[in-house]
Structures are given as C-alpha cells and as structure tokens.
Amino acid sequence: MAERILITGANGLLGQAVMHIFTRESDFELVQSSVEDKPFINFGSEYYKLDITNKEEVKDAVRRFNPKIILNCAAFTDVDKCETERELCWKLNVDAVKNLIIASRINDAKIIHYSTDYVFDGKNGPYDETATPNPISFYGRSKLASENALIASGADSAIIRTMVLFGLGVNVKPNFALWMINKLKAKEPINIVDDMSGNSTISDDLAYGSLKLIEKNAKGIYHIAGRDIESRYDFTMKLCDVFGFDKKLIARIKTKDLNQPAPRPLKSGLITLKAETELGFTPMDTVESLRFLKYQLGN
Numbered sequence: 001m002a003e004r005i006l007i008t009g010a011n012g013l014l015g016q017a018v019m020h021i022f023t024r025e026s027d028f029e030l031v032q033s034s035v036e037d038k039p040f041i042n043f044g045s046e047y048y049k050l051d052i053t054n055k056e057e058v059k060d061a062v063r064r065f066n067p068k069i070i071l072n073c074a075a076f077t078d079v080d081k082c083e084t085e086r087e088l089c090w091k092l093n094v095d096a097v098k099n100l101i102i103a104s105r106i107n108d109a110k111i112i113h114y115s116t117d118y119v120f121d122g123k124n125g126p127y128d129e130t131a132t133p134n135p136i137s138f139y140g141r142s143k144l145a146s147e148n149a150l151i152a153s154g155a156d157s158a159i160i161r162t163m164v165l166f167g168l169g170v171n172v173k174p175n176f177a178l179w180m181i182n183k184l185k186a187k188e189p190i191n192i193v194d195d196m197s198g199n200s201t202i203s204d205d206l207a208y209g210s211l212k213l214i215e216k217n218a219k220g221i222y223h224i225a226g227r228d229i230e231s232r233y234d235f236t237m238k239l240c241d242v243f244g245f246d247k248k249l250i251a252r253i254k255t256k257d258l259n260q261p262a263p264r265p266l267k268s269g270l271i272t273l274k275a276e277t278e279l280g281f282t283p284m285d286t287v288e289s290l291r292f293l294k295y296q297l298g299n
C-alpha cells in the first residue's frame, strides 16, 4: 500500500504546487487538507477539511489517515498583518505547529515544515543554515519560534526555509510576480525597491525540492530557494525582458518609502548549497522560473 502524506494548507500557493508536483512525480497517496470546505483544485486525492489550530481535529486526522509524513503548508503569511494581529499570527504559526508535534506522536509521523529568511535581520545576508537568526518582525519571530518548537520537541522533522515565493494558483493571495505582471500588462507604472535583495522562488521549484528532501529522508534545516540572489529591481528588469514589458514603467524607490508596518530584512538571501549537494536539488534561476511562469500563464 502506498505511504500517505497529509498536506495541510493545501489550498495555498505552496500547497497547490506541492499537490501538483507530488501527484505527478511521486507514488505517495496524498491527503489534501485546508481550512476551507472544498479544495480549490481537484487533484483526485481525498480532501479533508482541517483547521490546524484545533488540536483535537489534528489528532483525529492523524488517527484517521495514519500519514507517514505531515507536510505543513499552512501559515499566517501576511507579514504586515502579523504586526497588528499578533495573537492570530502566533496561534497559526506557532501553537498550531505544536498541535502537529503532539499529533505526530500518535504514529511517529515525520513533520516537514516551512520557514523563511525573515528569521534573519538582513544585515549581512545571504545566509546558510548555520547562520544565527535574529528576526526583526513579529512574523519572523513567530516562524523562528515554530522552528525552535520542532527542534526542541525531538520529533522526526525537517524545516525548509524559503523566500519570496511566487507562482500561479487558484484563488491564491497576490504575489510579487503576479502583481507586477498585472500592472505592467495594463501599462501601469510601478515603484520597485532597489535596496532589498534575496532569491525569489517559484512555488513549483520549492515543491520539487521538498520532494527531493522526502526521498532522501533528510532531517534538520535546509534552504530551498531560487538560484539568483539579486535586488527586487533587478528581478523586475528580468521580468520585463521575459514578458516583453516596457522598463520605463518601473521607478526605483527605497524600502523605507513604502512605510510598511513590518520591517523587512534588506540584505537577505538564502544559500542553497546544502540542498544542492545533499538533496540533489537544482534551483531554477530567475529567467528560467519566469519563463516557466509565462508558459503556465499561457502567453
């Protein structure tokens, strides 16, 4: 009988990419779960409505499906809202992970969890897995607390840190690349920061990297992100080249001009060498991932 993976938050951007890639590329039996009543895409897997902030629901799900792996794609990902809705942020990003840990003890399931470059302060990136975290936002603190909860629990687990996720999905929240494509297609001018750097990651590539991690039965922390470490402005220039947009529509600005509630790590970036050497993960570079997105968009 095929081994099962319970995927939480499967209606989100990463969750949909994971469902798509794992359905196509693996023999696992997938249980697609999220808070909504229905799946946003029907992948032919069983769908189970699961709110991971509810400890009993999570335990019931583990008893019912006996998954070998719980892959946690659910999170409170609105970085600015995390500053003002702190209780909700903590409940989903930290307490819910503790629910997964407790439930995993029922059948010794392995937990695979996602974290972020926001655990770093962005003073001297890019960072490898041994760098010391120092979050500067509430979101970053919550994600670091989730990492620490997993590590301290001793549960069989792996943590995948990623950054600036973009890609296509049904009903997903707007992401950096799609926002720019919509604006530039309509010939609307946009302001892009040139003092924030890191690697942008297409969700499909992250899903591939996650599958490699599972196949290698890897444990501990891995950085999985796009190949190129560059400023948001340079990313946007490449997007204009790939999609044929007018670069004159782009104005350079500084991050402080945006007056965002949550501070951002500026000189960030995740070094992916460990995932490349240990997992055989080959990250797409920016142009490759944008070409792939263009193909997915059908233009």
Ligand SMILES: NC(=O)c1ccc[n+]([C@@H]2O[C@H](COP(=O)([O-])OP(=O)(O)OC[C@H]3O[C@@H](n4cnc5c(N)ncnc54)[C@H](OP(=O)(O)O)[C@@H]3O)[C@@H](O)[C@H]2O)c1
Pocket: 008, 009, 010, 011, 012, 013, 014, 015, 034, 035, 036, 050, 051, 052, 053, 072, 073, 074, 075, 076, 077, 092, 114, 115, 116, 117, 143, 162, 163, 164, 165, 166, 172, 173
């Ligand atoms: N997006 C990025 O740029 C980025 C960067 C670095 C790391 N990450 C990490 O990558 C992971 C995936 O992010 P993503 O961009 O795919 O996020 P996403 O699109 O916001 O997906 C998260 C999903 O979790 C669902 N959810 C919310 N509350 C839930 C609950 N109580 N129980 C179960 N599911 C619940 C959400 O549903 P609703 O939409 O209905 O709330 C949503 O479908 C997260 O751990 C995130 O921290 C993301």
